[in-house]
Amino acid sequence: MTTWLVQHLTAMRDALRRLFGAPLNTLLSLVVIGVALTLPTAGWLAIENLRAVAGDNPGVQQISIFLTLDAGQPEIAEIESRLQQARPGSWRYVARDEALKDLRKSAGMTEIIGSLPKNPLPDAFIVTPGDVQPESLELLAKTFASWPKIAHVQLDSAWVKRLDALLRLGKLIVVLLAVLFAGALVAITFNTIRLQILAQAAEIEVAKLIGATNSYIQRPLHYFGMLQGALGGLCAALLVSTGSHFLTPPVAELAQLYGGSFTLQGLSTTDIVALTAIGGGLGWLGAKISALIHLRRIS
Structure with a gap:
């Protein structure tokens, strides 16, 4: 158990070293991942707020x-x-x-x-x-x-049907966007890991010659992809929360002009944790696929 824990801590430390070793590249990757996760998250949040508005509308x-x-x-x-x-x-x-x-x-x-x-x-x-x-x-x-x-x-009933159809269409669009940008996040991590493997090909060959297993070599890469994706998820949560903060006053003012009272709903703590976990999982998946494919080419 102690050996297993030491191996994972070593892999985590190696992944952090790689992540912060090139701060500019890491920052650009996080921005791209954050934007990719921001669009479907913002769409989902907009639908939830629209549903809340509809729930407060007595005519509906x-x-x-x-x-x-x-x-x-x-x-x-x-x-x-x-x-x-x-x-x-x-x-x-x-x-x-x-x-x-x-x-x-x-x-x-x-x-x-x-x-x-x-x-x-x-x-x-x-x-x-x-x-x-x-x-x-x-x-x-x-x-x-x-x-x-x-x-x-x-x-x-016609208005109720239109609103229901609009919400269902919005959900479908958000799901399609989420799938599209999830694929983009996996592709980003895939390419990042590929470049790292190519840059360290000689080091990996030497490690294999002295008995390093594929799991030992892949472990830091998996942690790197997971950390990059998780940080990208946090970046997306920050972008969405910032946008929600700036939109809350004008939305409340607009609702007041129509004789209502509405506060724009932002991301909860659970939503932020879920977004971080989704980003980390997709990053790990991209790293896993890239490591499996490219490490086979190194004898």
Whole structure:
């Protein structure tokens, strides 16, 4: 166990020496890897923020149930009882007088409402479904519409479908970008390790002549690729976090102009650790492939 640990510590020290032995090359490699990981990470973060915005938008995930004008307290109680049995999610009752007061607060509506002989608004229930899939929302709307004393059920299903399709398309694009740039990261590490093997071909030949195994020779190269990829992942996390920091104030200001409140979501500690691990794993894979291919050519 002690021998195994010493071998790995020696390989790690050798990898660090190679990594910091050429600081300019290392810096350029880290920038390239960081940019390669930044694009899919930023895309994923944008989709998560868009999903959060959609979740806060009442027009997307709420169903309005409008009762007929002649509906009384018994009918209202029956609708509430049906909602308790169906358990579609959360809901709240909006009395017609309360709705009229809210409408009167809108700009330019005071005089119009004052000229009306009576309150034209119906009582309503605002339902926030637990399942926000478009098919589930449409099924709920049809169920509500079949209940007695229901005049209209409002659900913008077309908008929900468009948003859902947009998010699914965005996810697919991010996945394709992630695969593309993951291949680029592996290729970068592959080429870096290849150049190191070619530069140290004579040293590797001598090491083999005195009994060094392939595992012993490859181990520092594996650690080099893993460290380079992990540092590139940290670089990507820094770039994304910096961009998120600069975008947060204008995004909050834009949300305020639309009467909302939204804070741009950045990378969490778990996300940063995952990004670092992904970068390290891809770097190790590139180093592994390159070492297997090019060390065979050295007899």
